[in-house]
Amino acid sequence: QKEVEQDPGPLSVPEGAIVSLNCTYSNSAFQYFMWYRQYSRKGPELLMYTYSSGNKEDGRFTAQVDKSSKYISLFIRDSQPSDSATYLCAMTKGNEKLTFGTGTRLTIIP
Amino acid sequence: GAVVSQHPSRVICKSGTSVKIECRSLDFQATTMFWYRQFPKQSLMLMATSNEGSKATYEQGVEKDKFLINHASLTLSTLTVTSAHPEDSSFYICSASNTLTGELFFGEGSRLTVL
Numbered sequence: 001q002k003e004v005e006q007d008p009g010p011l012s013v014p015e016g017a018i019v020s021l022n023c024t025y026s027n028s029a030f031q032y033f034m035w036y037r038q039y040s041r042k043g044p045e046l047l048m049y050t051y052s053s054g055n056k057e058d059g060r061f062t063a064q065v066d067k068s069s070k071y072i073s074l075f076i077r078d079s080q081p082s083d084s085a086t087y088l089c090a091m092t093k094g095n096e097k098l099t100f101g102t103g104t105r106l107t108i109i110p
Numbered sequence: 111g112a113v114v115s116q117h118p119s120r121v122i123c124k125s126g127t128s129v130k131i132e133c134r135s136l137d138f139q140a141t142t143m144f145w146y147r148q149f150p151k152q153s154l155m156l157m158a159t160s161n162e163g164s165k166a167t168y169e170q171g172v173e174k175d176k177f178l179i180n181h182a183s184l185t186l187s188t189l190t191v192t193s194a195h196p197e198d199s200s201f202y203i204c205s206a207s208n209t210l211t212g213e214l215f216f217g218e219g220s221r222l223t224v225l
Binding site (some may be wrong): 042103 | 116144205214216217219
């Protein structure tokens, strides 16, 4: 079993819809949870950075962490074509290497 | 905001030659940097953890003599692919951990093509 599971998609939604991206994990020691966005042929860009459980909101993006269920989510409101990218969840126990999900390819249809 | 610069962004080389890729943190100090490779349609795979002033820690299955890592300063780490072969063709990405905050930022990546 992988430490982090993420549906690779692809996921296609119409412009303006709410997008829900999710990851599950097995290692209860993970404390820091991140979502990265990666455009084609580019390095990943940090979107959200959350410590422990709870919600964090930044503009159209909301990250949720449920440590009891070992489940994290990223919601994108009012989705735009420019949101089309691969979204990677990542997590770590602390200031060390990240463990990544496989990434979900998202396409927003105009 | 914090920026990590990776150079070169693209490199094409002949089989048997060595290639050096640089990773710089531009406005923060990074005691720890990480090197990943990414094959098409796959997630990032950690190759090694680079710590300033000490030897890098390599992940299982990564040849340390083939992928030489040097982290000589708090803002620069280099990855040298020695005697590159076509199977080394990949997208190599570095990340730098802000020493003060622990946040991790990625470079834009370097696409290596070995002919």
